[in-house]
Amino acid sequence: MRTVSPCLSYPRGVRLVIARCQVDYAGRLTAHLPMATRLLLVKADGSVSVHSDDRAYKPLNWMSPPCWLIEDGKLWIVENKQGEKLVITIDEIFHDHAQELGAEPGLQKDGVEAHLQELLAEHIKTLGDGYTLVRREFPTAIGPVDIMARDADGASVAVEIKRRGEIDGVEQLTRYLELLNRDPLLAPVQGVFAAQIIKPQARVLAEDRGIRCLTLDYDALRGIESDEFRLF
Structure with a gap:
């Protein structure tokens, strides 16, 4: 047939x-x-x-x-x-x-932004020596900033975290910074754009706006052992 x-x-x-x-x-x-x-x-x-x-x-x-x-x-x-x-x-x-097979819900990848945020908050010194965590999901009028921290000098630092860093993420962080810097209790607020992969165009735009770029090694972050309960 x-x-x-x-x-x-x-x-x-x-x-x-x-x-x-x-x-x-x-x-x-x-x-x-x-x-x-x-x-x-x-x-x-x-x-x-x-x-x-x-x-x-x-x-x-x-x-x-x-x-x-x-x-x-x-x-x-x-x-x-x-x-x-x-x-x-x-x-x-x-x-x-x-x-x-039915509808495909799509692949849920390990290392999504929420988990990266959790890991970076737990190991905040990945941003640099002397950094301390203020809080995750820091509220603003236009949405929460992924992480608010302070550097070794006590200056405020807003961190936007992406799995894949592109221009849209830089624009998002720029809007947060413009709003946060209106608050005299926080200003001046620095920006850090953190991602597993940062596109070259996004890096150029971020650095042009004075935003520091940080490439996150997910496996290294996940492999860091907490010293919270260590005696030595």
Whole structure:
């Protein structure tokens, strides 16, 4: 039976096929996989990939979306708009299962801003010798500053923390500083823009505004042992 699918037949799902097959690719170059048992993966994003049992996540061959899967009996032809073809000749199918996965909530990465804030507050001397913590989430009329601290001379320091430091973060800290410096009890308030990665454009803008940039090493912060309960 011949069926044609734009690789969208399994919405929010995936199709797993374990089969003995050979695979031929024709496009900008040619490639051939001789007959063997492999995993064929058809995903809702339009991709079709061919996997072995010894290459971790990396496929032996694949076709990226958008593409179309034509099933003609035991012959699969995957073709994209450029005319490239992945031809899968199936000798025997051992398993064929389609499963809807549901909505994807997205990856929650270790080292998110809240955790970076917590770690930096706990180890405030990462900012420099003599620094002390005033408080986390220091309130202002336009939102909380991630960390308010004082340097060795007692001057106020406002710290904005990002996982990835970009121009928007510098602008946000600039607004906080403008507001905080109107308070005679705090002024002058210095600014520190802290992130795991700081984009070059953001660094240039920050330094032009007198804001110090600090690159945070998340693993090093997480590895620092608290001396709160140590005897020595």
